[in-house]
Amino acid sequence: MTTAENGPSAARDEVLAIAASCNRFGLCISACPTYVLTQQENESPRGRIELVRRMFEKGGRPDAETVAHIDSCLSCLACTTTCGVPVDYMHLIDRARAHVEANYQRPIGERVVRALVAALVPRPPLFGFTLRAARPLKRFARWMPRRLKPLLDLVPAQDPSPSEPLTPGTYAAEGSRKARVMLVPGCAQQVLAPSINAATMRLLRRAGCEVVVPKGFRCCGSLTLHMGRDRQAQQSARALVAILRATEATEAIDAIVINASGCGSTVKDYEHLLGDSPAYVVGGRRVGQLAVDVTEFLARIGLPATAPNRALTVAYHDACSLRNRQRVTTQPRQLLEATGFAVRNIPESHLCCGSAGTYNMLQPAAARLLGERKAAHIALTDTAVVAVGNIGCITQLGRYCERPVIHTVELLDWATGGPKPASIAHIDPSPVSAPKIEQSPSQEAIW
């Protein structure tokens, strides 16, 4: 991935090859949230591919208009699900962001915000401290510089519900051991919703996993990668590769379990991210091969026994990183249904909620439109709670959605004997509405 070892030409060659693979069928455009919002060609993947091609062919400093169109891309990868080729848009846009970061001088306000995000979010203790320190400033948001306001908006109004911190160590399986796994706790997630990691730990152990929580893990590199800071991302990736090596020095592990799907998408692609670092490429491949989303893994090994009376009707929101990048769509639904929840799909499920890593911090206007749009669709479903597999979506939807938004594993943990999640403490389980029966949904039809 890096331009450091092989130089800019490797990135250029890769980008131009990807751009050349685009057949310009245009199947991507209407799947793209920014095209849906703006109806502008250059706000579509097809338009961006052409702009990125021209940017690399020309070389040097990109123009501001091209940078704006690259910045406005969510990297949701919905385009890749409808592409006829398929074009490797993910690596094209990552390369483009890195090129912009290396060759473009942003206005000072943007630079400050981006530097703050890149410095704070991947460092959980510092991020936590900053959130607490920034909370009193929320009331003064209107007087804050324009670019800082979106960051303040995202600061939670109160501390998350108390939860056992995930401390490094090895935790034994309950009952006979089925697997030995490493749990990657996610950087922002540890601070914003520690209950997710606690629920994941309980659930995995109850499912028969010995769980290793690595010492020294900070961030997988996903956030910085999507900001074009590829060297910082590679640094994070190399650290996780080293952690895995140390962990496996005593005994191999069966999976690296990830419960923040944004992280999962990046970790699964470490081989590419570290592709130019010979010392790490094999380790990157090993990490990528072991990486699984928590629902993928639970579907593979089986859930623990289900406790009764956990029935709720749940709207399942597909995080883009799970749906479009990792193609994990059936497992979370099947697990929820297997534990007694009734799962409802959300209309227009292919469209991003606007979280997209750092997108709601850096592109707040488009993020708001998408967040409101998604919340309106959720409101149409006859459901009590929204389940999702990514902390970014939980934060984003939590701002616009009236009903509780919760991580899938928290529901699964509760349904298999864990505590009831605090955010749904006020909701009583009730018999699930509309069980599946073989009858026509239309009163006008007889079959």
Place this chain on the structure above:
Amino acid sequence: MVKAVAAFLTAIERELGADAIEPSVEAVERYGDTTMPSGGRRVDAVLLPRSVTDVVTTVRLANEYQVGLYPVSAGHNLGLGTRSPVRDGQIVIDLGRRMNRILELNEELGYAVVEPGVTFQALHDELVRRGDKFMISATSGPPLGSVLGNALDKGAGYSPYFDHFGTLCGFEAVLGNGSTIRTGDGSLDNDTLPNWPVSKYTIGPILDGLFAQSNCGIIVRAAIWLMPRPPVIRTFHATFERDTDISAIIDAIRPLKLTNFVPTLFRVANDLYAIGPEERAENLGRRPGAREITAEERRLLREKHGLGAWQASAAFYAGSEGDIAPMLARVSSHFLNKGAVRIIDHAQAQLIPSLLIASDAFSGRPSTAELRLLSWRPGGGAIWFLPGTPMSGRTAAELDVLARGLFAQHGFDYIIMHVAGGRFARSLYLILFDRRSAEECRRADACYRALTSAYATRGIGVGRAAIDYHGLHMDLQMPAFQQAVLAVKRALDPNGVIAPGKYGIG
């Protein structure tokens, strides 16, 4: 002409506002992009009307300034022209950008009234949002294709509501002469028209057909009938081992469809049509410069995917699994008696991506999966050749030998699916080529023309045509028919402003 276009655009901006004209040069350029051997067309401008009134104004001004308009609905007519005008220098009216509303969805009578920009995906999503009581008739084409645009180009699906033009009811059309008419029971001179979306046959001539594959006017709304979603849909798939089995397959399907024992059409896909979406020719480790794939390479692909030289797929609809089971048993034994080597049931098909596509199609779920077939060969060139065959095994086999030979002669992989009813099967041939290679473009063009000529010699035309060949096909029609069509065009669009040259008219 350039001056006329500039003056026309100034008038459009004055009357409809600046936002009625696409501002991006790159976007306008892309409207001329096609998958055709001849390459793209020059588009002079793109207009973005938001209402019937805007369309009326646009047509009036086009008459005044004598410029050619080319209306597109969603602009996803891949392999047939995408959203490009037939000729250079026309002005595209993109109806999909802002006229994309579902105006009415009637769940008592089962119809939707839609504007041209409503896509299969949008209509499907809205039906799901309302409880999934009705289903669309999905196509093999892009989910983002227009429901109206597809129907007006005589597109089709696979369910009992497969005849998309046939399921349209009651148009509102802006004619080339600037007047607006309603068809069907909407033609009554009244403001209240309860039968407009449900009855086509009012007094007088049926004008609806004048707007199919033509250029007499711009349809701005129509009703489309919807089928209630069956509680249980179960597909079945019969695979056949040899290329020559097409005769037996067609003869086996005919009685099942003449009696409507099977409610859906049959998808009869050859190996490459079925497997192509999952594979790439360039990944087969082929020798440099190789053209069509070899018989051995085809055999290996079939083996890998567990499919045959042909696969016939269809579906049953019913209230329960129990209702379907005896029908499945009968149809399975019917196909095994006719030479099928394997029957793949619905559950097994869910695990085979190539057959899952058929499952989505019969279930009215839009999908892009089949479109991956367009990338079987690199380079993005694609032309659909769409003739048909009577449901006679002997004729189908003769035509298969003929087409197979012409594909081989021109160095292209033989990719074909028949969509079969009781009396007729539409044949979907796909010529895939590298449009970056002038030599391949020439060969693809020659292949299409050879196929057209060979079929025409046998008295067989096509159901739809790619824009490179609209004139070619119209020239094959009897002279009196051509004159009649032209007379209608002149009567309704005297200045020829609507899509000049489309389907060889005007």
